[in-house]
Amino acid sequence: MGLTFKEIVEKVKTQFPDSIVSTQEEVIQPWFETKPEILNKVCRFLKDDIELDFDFCESISGVDDTKNLWVVYHLTSLRKKHLIILKTKTERENSQLPTVMDIWKTADWQEREIYDLYGIKFDGHHDLRRILLPEDWQGHPLRKDYKFPEDYDGIPLR
Amino acid sequence: MPGIKTQEILVNMGPQHPSTHGVLRLVIKTDGELVTEVTPIVGYLHRCAEKIGENVTYDQWIPYTDRMDYIAAMGNNLGISLAVEKLLGMEAPPRAQVIRVLVCELNRVASHLIAFGTFGLDVGAFTPFLYAWREREMILNLFEMLCGARMTFNYIRIGGISFDIDQKFIDKTKEFIEWFEPRIKEYNDLLTYNRIFVERTAKIGIISPERAISYGLTGPNLRASGVNFDVRKDFPYCGYEKYQFNIPLGRDVPEIGAVTGDCWNRYYVRIEEMIESIKIIKQTLENIPAGEYYDAPKKIKPKAGEVYTRIENARGIVGFYIISDGSEKPVRAKVRAPSFINLSILPEIGKNVLVADLIAILGSIDIVLGEIDR
Amino acid sequence: MLLDFGVLLLYIVIACGFLTAALVAGRIIRPNKPYKDKLTTYECGEDTIGTSFIQFNVRFYVIALIFLIFEVEIVLLFPWAVVYKNVGLIALIEMGVFILILLAGFAYVWSQKDLEWVKSEIETEKEHGTNL
């Protein structure tokens, strides 16, 4: 087995001393939060470091906790067989985050999905369009304050 | 004829097209027969299953997961059940665990049969498709015997399974295995080593391991590129560590000209996985522990917290990311859908190929639109 | 013999007549309710992008040319084949020369890669490095 959560966080801390906002260890699956400005660098480090080697970005999820919007990265190392959960936060209005598309190609569609359903804009994404919903859909349905529309293109939805 | 440009045309392939495996739309730009660009457009089946998940209780969401990967629905049931069980801090009884493995592997065989059959269909061989259908029908009959449903099972529940199995089911399953095992050779004779089939699929749509990992491919698609990663082995759940089975990997086969990560390997890994699944099924049938098969609290109300679980389904890793706030309904219920992520590689490998090859590549990725669109 | 060719003409007329009869019979009994959506061309359920009356790939033209040359050659050879038995060695040599000239052309076309059809680009470089 690879590194434990503590060791991973320690390594990230030594590389980027002020990148970690908080860590949560007393939960089922521990995670740490990083600053959005430095997210891209942290991810690059997580992937490129020989010992960490997080080559596989398993899942990118958007989360809305009614105060902030979060993006959660579940990363796995296929060689080292360890995993890490990385979170980052952005405000509800004008939510923006750097893309990790240049690190893991899989982020392309997953970020588009998050943009589609949460409205988080990813800076540097090459083709940020809606993916699941029609191009002219109003709003981002997975936000907690989303109001279900009465109709779409004249088709009643209720 | 280098240097001579001809008009390129944009063609909609899909949503109503025989080989886009559902309502997938590919906008392709072609120059003669050559596809220079392909843009997948998905979402025709979108019903925002994740939003639904936030508005129903944990139990009620299980039937919705059936509708995602409707070809291998057992895996989805298992994924959500494991996630909620982890949130609750409990485990299903041993009998249920074994039966879960049994039905999931049966479902994997059924799903790979479809992949095998439809891939044959994509390259123009009609007959293997119906052979696959014949065998799948038997598995579906088994499932019908088990829980009354043939595709959308809602069988694996939080805390166990919904119905116990009986001796008749075990006998029938053994009967099926006996019938099925020689069929693999039949498939290989008919399709796998057919000259035309090999010429159509070998060295087509090669995905290198780096690219496969970078695009987050999972399941047979990843393993066909030679990457040995299977959640069942590397992060075992449901007692998979107890079973003896191999992880088939893609490899170079110089006799027929196939190379690691091409369409032929993606196809053949599935055939080999069926053999491995049968091995696991045999082992589960050998010792099914007695005892409870369902043991869950009356009211499923996990403590606040979050959990991400993953299982190896037929098409790859199905991940469930559940956040609970202590109420009966999840705050966030996210699914990592393998087909969705597997398909994202298509624009990359579907460039500069012939129309016929594009179809072969799409078929070899083996997508289910229900899961992509959710 | 001329009569026999007359029969041939008769057959073509009858074939067309048969088709017309079937279509007319169909016209009487079949429904005819066209509307705009029904009359669109099929493009997998989406609106067509652009027109399909385009300049198609030039490759087909090359194939047509090569075909033309060969077909003319074959047609020229037909009378030769019929009388071959009676003429013997001379016919064999003569035609051998004729065919060889054309084969030289064929070899030229082959070497110019005009017989190559478009193919998918295959990544020949195999990336190594991961030992998973």
Added chain:
Amino acid sequence: MKEFIEHLYNELEFLEGLPFIIPFIIGSFILAFIIINFIAVFAGVCTYIERKVAARIQARVGPYMVGPHGILQWLADALKLLFKEDTVPEKADKLLFKLAPFIVFAGSFACWVALPLAPAFSPARLNIGILYIIAFGSSVILGILMAGWASSSKWALFGAMRSAAQIVSYEVPTGLTILAMLLITGTLDMHNTIAQINLDGTISGGQSQGLPFPLNYFSTNADNFSAGMFSWYIFRYPPFTFIAFIIIYICALAETNRVPFDIPEAESELVSGYHTEYSGMRFSFFFLSEYANMFVFSAIITTLFLGGWLPPFNITGSLLAPACGIILYMLVKGKTTDPANRFIAFCTGAGIGIFLGVLSGDKNYWFADYLGIQSLRFIEGLFWFFTKSFGLVILMMWLRWTIPRYRVDQLMELCWKKLTPLAFINLFCIGILEWLYK
């Protein structure tokens, strides 16, 4: 055909005084009418058989509801197509769109004129028979190209382009192979091609030496020898004639757009190819002509290689075959329960029987001669011609449901880089052999 009407004209008294042309036209008209209906029915039955063959191969039942064992299914299909609305796309080139089925159908129907269906019987006896069939068979391309272009659908355009390139390319090896066979037959008249084969395997008119090596031993020794199937052109110069047969059969598959060369209508790629936009009756004409074409090509191959209307073996042979088969079957029956093995045993026995029958040297070649009823020869000839041709059609169906489809570049490569050079070499070899053995 002409001979038959002449015969009637001379016999029937009430026709006296009429010019010959009138009964001739009427007779031809009736025959044409019969044949066109026959083709329609034949194509219909073919679709039924194809579905049954497919079902058998795919472990299912196939059409079962209309009539006993679904035998009337094709009729129901035809009726359904007749009742279907006929839509012409708005953007289509309407004239070409409507004209295309006519050209395709007329082209394939006109080919039937020159087919030698039975001894002394073909609708019209053309002295340029085979050339004519090649020429008219090619008119199908024109129709397909028209259909694809006029539809204004991209899928149809793809299909038409592929189809044109494919059929045009495969004309070359087909032509070369037919040429090679012409060196042996020495006639373009398809009727003569068969009629000139003598009982002992020699070709009258030409100075051909008769049978190949091991068999000519018997033919020189026995007066009353009949060569049976060894008098067919396919056994003339083995292995070159075998190669020619294989080349032309592959080409036939390609020219009729059958699997593995069905790329013009590749369902999984092009939806339905060049007839995507066609519906109802117009669609069915494409379908009809496809099956008619399959038969025409099989008939050409039958004539050039498989002895046309000639029976495959003489009377003794035909009796020996089942006899040996049954003997071997009985021998094996006690030892194996597998029906496949029993079947193989029977076939082996039959094969041995056929061989012995051929070598037995019975002069009674035709069953009709054996019985002494000359007019039976016509029906017997018809039977053998259709059996052989239809066997080849069934083989096409069998192939269709067994193997996958080629890709367009592989198809072109196969044609230009493999079949065409092979056909050239074959032509040379047969030419040299024919000159040596003349």
